[in-house]
Amino acid sequence: MKTYKCYCIDLDGTVYRGKEPINETVQFVHHLQQQGKEPFFVTNNASQTPDQVLSKLSGFGIEAKRSHIMTSAMAAAKYIAYHYPGKDVSMIGERGLHDALLENGVNIVSSSKEVFVMGIDREITYEKLAQACLDIRQGATFISTNSDRAFPNERGLMPGNGAFTALIQNSTGIEPIFIGKPQGHMLEMIRLEHQYEKEDMVMIGDNYDTDIMAGINFGIDTIHVNTGVTSTEEALLKSVRPTGTFETLVECI
Amino acid sequence: MKTYKCYCIDLDGTVYRGKEPINETVQFVHHLQQQGKEPFFVTNNASQTPDQVLSKLSGFGIEAKRSHIMTSAMAAAKYIAYHYPGKDVSMIGERGLHDALLENGVNIVSSSKEVFVMGIDREITYEKLAQACLDIRQGATFISTNSDRAFPNERGLMPGNGAFTALIQNSTGIEPIFIGKPQGHMLEMIRLEHQYEKEDMVMIGDNYDTDIMAGINFGIDTIHVNTGVTSTEEALLKSVRPTGTFETLVECI
Numbered sequence: 001m002k003t004y005k006c007y008c009i010d011l012d013g014t015v016y017r018g019k020e021p022i023n024e025t026v027q028f029v030h031h032l033q034q035q036g037k038e039p040f041f042v043t044n045n046a047s048q049t050p051d052q053v054l055s056k057l058s059g060f061g062i063e064a065k066r067s068h069i070m071t072s073a074m075a076a077a078k079y080i081a082y083h084y085p086g087k088d089v090s091m092i093g094e095r096g097l098h099d100a101l102l103e104n105g106v107n108i109v110s111s112s113k114e115v116f117v118m119g120i121d122r123e124i125t126y127e128k129l130a131q132a133c134l135d136i137r138q139g140a141t142f143i144s145t146n147s148d149r150a151f152p153n154e155r156g157l158m159p160g161n162g163a164f165t166a167l168i169q170n171s172t173g174i175e176p177i178f179i180g181k182p183q184g185h186m187l188e189m190i191r192l193e194h195q196y197e198k199e200d201m202v203m204i205g206d207n208y209d210t211d212i213m214a215g216i217n218f219g220i221d222t223i224h225v226n227t228g229v230t231s232t233e234e235a236l237l238k239s240v241r242p243t244g245t246f247e248t249l250v251e252c253i
Numbered sequence: 254m255k256t257y258k259c260y261c262i263d264l265d266g267t268v269y270r271g272k273e274p275i276n277e278t279v280q281f282v283h284h285l286q287q288q289g290k291e292p293f294f295v296t297n298n299a300s301q302t303p304d305q306v307l308s309k310l311s312g313f314g315i316e317a318k319r320s321h322i323m324t325s326a327m328a329a330a331k332y333i334a335y336h337y338p339g340k341d342v343s344m345i346g347e348r349g350l351h352d353a354l355l356e357n358g359v360n361i362v363s364s365s366k367e368v369f370v371m372g373i374d375r376e377i378t379y380e381k382l383a384q385a386c387l388d389i390r391q392g393a394t395f396i397s398t399n400s401d402r403a404f405p406n407e408r409g410l411m412p413g414n415g416a417f418t419a420l421i422q423n424s425t426g427i428e429p430i431f432i433g434k435p436q437g438h439m440l441e442m443i444r445l446e447h448q449y450e451k452e453d454m455v456m457i458g459d460n461y462d463t464d465i466m467a468g469i470n471f472g473i474d475t476i477h478v479n480t481g482v483t484s485t486e487e488a489l490l491k492s493v494r495p496t497g498t499f500e501t502l503v504e505c506i
Contacts, residue, residue, distance in 0.1 A: 124382075126375040126412075133416075134409045149424050156387045159379075163386075163424035171402050171416035 001244060001252050004221070006196045007032055007039040008070075008187060010205030011053070013228025014249075015041070018152065021060035022227050024248035029062050031253045038065050040190050042203070044180035044210065046073035046119035046145035046161060047094040067193075072145035072180030073097040073119055075189050077104040079179055080115060080143065088112040090135055092128050092164075093119030097145060113138045118168065118176070119145040120161040129167065136172045146180030148210070181210040184218030204249070208235050212242050225249055254497060254505050257474070259449045260285060260292040261323075261440060263458030264306070266481025268294070271405065274313035275480050277501035282315050284506045291318050293443050295456070297433035297463065299326035299372035299398035299414060300347040320446075325398035325433030326350040328442050329370055330357040332432055333396065341365040343388055345381050345417075346372030350398060366391045371421065371429070372398040373414040382420060389425045399433025401463070434463040437471030457502070461488050465495050478502055 009015060015025050032039050041053065041064055048056075050069040057064050073093065077100035080089060090112040091097060097119035101108055116135045121128070136142045148160035165176050179185045187203060190196070201220040205211020206228025212235065215222035224242035226232040232245050246252060262268060268278050285292050294306065294317055301309075303322040310317050326346065330353035333342060343365040344350060350372035354361055369388045374381070389395045401413035418429050432438045440456060443449070454473040458464020459481025465488065468475035477495035479485040485498050499505060 122379040124377070124379050126377050129377075130408075130411050133403070133412050137410060149426075150386070155383075157390060157424075158383050159386050159420065159424040163420045166423035167412065167416045167420040170419035171410075171412040173402075 002221070004202045005037070005200035006190065006194065006202070007037065008042045008190060008201060008203045008215075009039050010181075010203075010207065010211045011041055011043040012045070012151070013206035014204060014211070014225060015057070015062070016060055017228070018154070022248070024250035025225075025227070026061050028249035028252055029064075033063075038068050040068045040070060042070045042181070042186050042190075042214075044072045044146040044148050044161075045151075046071060046076070046097050046180070047122075048073075048096045049099050050074065052096070070186045070190055071096055071100070072186065073100040074103075075186040076117055076119070076143060076145045076179040077101045077106060078189050079185055080104070080106055080117060084115050084141065087114040089115040089117060090132070090140065091117050091119070092121045092124065092132055093117070093145070094121055094123075111135055113140050115143065116140040117143040117145070118161065118165055120164070124164065129164075132168055133171050136168065136174050142168070142172075142174050142176040144176040144178050147178045147182075148180070181205075181207075182213035182217055184214055187214060187218040187220065202243070206230060208238060208242070212238075215242075216240055223249075223252070255474070257455045258290070258453035259443065259447065259455070260290065261295045261443060261454060261456045261468075262292050263434075263456075263460065263464045264294055264296040265298070265404070266459035267457060267464070267478060268310070268315070269313055270481070271407070275501070277503035278478075278480070279314050281502035281506055282317075286316075291321050293321045293323055295323045295434070295439050295443075295467075297325045297399035297401050297414075298404075299324060299329070299350050299433070300375075301326075301349045302352050303327065305349070323439045323443055324349055324353070325439065326353040326372055327356075328439040329372070329396060329398045329432040330354045330359060331442050332438055333357070333359055333368060333370060337368050337394065340367040342368040342370060343385070343393065344370045344372070345374045345377065345385055346370070346398070347374055347376075364388055366393050368396065369393040370396040370398070371414065371418055373417070377417065382417075385421055386424050389421065389427050395421070395425075395427050395429040397429040397431050400431045400435075401433070434458075434460075435466035435470055437467055440467060440471040440473065455496070459483060461491060461495070465491075468495075469493055476502075476505070 147162035203215030456468030
């Protein structure tokens with residue numbers, strides 16, 4: 001297999017499934033680190049802070065670098081700080097998004113006609129959604145961390161941020177800017193902050209529609225692993241195939 | 254103007270705007286009642302009980318009959334009692350829907366794999382939406398009182414039941430059965446319960462896409478009034494025009 005300078009690895013379905021690590025991926029990460037290559041971890045989950053992600057990875061035997069964690073919340077905060085400097089920003093979301101906005105110097109307000117950003121919020125209320133709809137109708141730019149329709153937990157498939165974003169889109173008739181995969185914004189942030197060339201980067205994940213499509217949309221190589229949402233068979237039937245497909249990442253060592 | 258036996262009149266935008274009556278409609282209703290014709294009031298609003306609607310109408314000088322109030326909640330309850338007799342039904346909604354289900358002998362449960370029905374709920378929580386998504390993924394028939402994307406209040410356009418329905422539809426990938434206008438279910442309930450022929454019925458309203466389309470979809474005459482959402486100009490540009498258009502209903506006396 002071709003080697004890269006920058007490995008961008010999805011989390012859920014690639015590094016772990018819920019509370020269980022995928023051991024072949026853990027071995028692959030250790031192998032990269034032994035070669036002096038610190039992988040990046042790229043997740044659409046906007047509810048967790050980088051420190052919460054580090055702590056979860058540590059529990060699976062992976063000691064990652066904080067600067068190499070990229071959540072859709074961090075990418076959204078960086079995107080807002082870059083494209084809307086000095087603007088008032090209202091938000092729906094949990095600590096991951098709130099802390100990321102503060103860390104990037106964004107001025108958070110309860111209602112704004114300038115920018116509104118949405119992440120998953122399991123303390124959602126009618127009032128929060130109503131205020132967001134009013135803000136967007138009055139002209140606030142509508143940004144959403146990711147378009148994930150559902151995510152698994154022990155009860156089944158729970159509604160994801162994409163579904164709540166669809167509610168606001170349906171009510172206001174206004175399309176959001178999505179930051180997470182399958183868009184390439186998170187990969188672009190990594191490229192800019194760490195100065196890689198696109199040919200040195202690879203996106204690795206289990207989900208064709210988010211992980212692989214993010215790599216394809218951004219224009220870098222992609223590796224599909226058969227450890228989660230999309231089967232290898234399905235991935236190979238797509239009109240644009242991943243650069244490589246493997247049962248697990250242990251085959252890439 | 255042709256006269257009818259059964260006048261079905263929309264509420265918001267036709268009988269009143271928010272807290273203000275539309276006096277020409279009040280006069281028209283009095284005129285009908287003087288002729289011994291009790292009009293029906295047909296609303297997509299699923300949050301209010303018939304008694305709450307009666308009380309609001311009374312405040313505007315209209316003494317309507319309880320049996321002539323048709324809300325999308327009542328229609329949904331009757332639809333479920335008719336099509337899913339004896340089934341367990343889980344719900345999201347306010348008192349209007351809850352009471353209508355009980356009144357129609359529906360067995361309300363907290364989680365059901367048989368039937369789920371959704372109406373506007375301004376006490377919505379993540380947990381309620383998550384349980385609905387799980388129920389629907391496990392096979393519960395997905396019924397929604399109406400597809401209204403937004404409704405006006407003093408703050409602006411607030412998210413309506415259609416937007417919350419879109420959230421569940423987006424997350425589960427499953428299409429709901431909508432009961433309210435522009436579907437014809439409420440008019441069909443009136444026809445069945447009160448034994449009218451379609452040629453004796455007319456649907457009157459301000460909103461082409463809901464009121465007039467409900468009449469057209471059900472196959473009865475329609476009257477558009479220029480007192481709310483759709484202007485007469487817009488209504489006349491549609492490929493299927495209303496049977497009649499008037500500035501206000503006082504012209505129909």
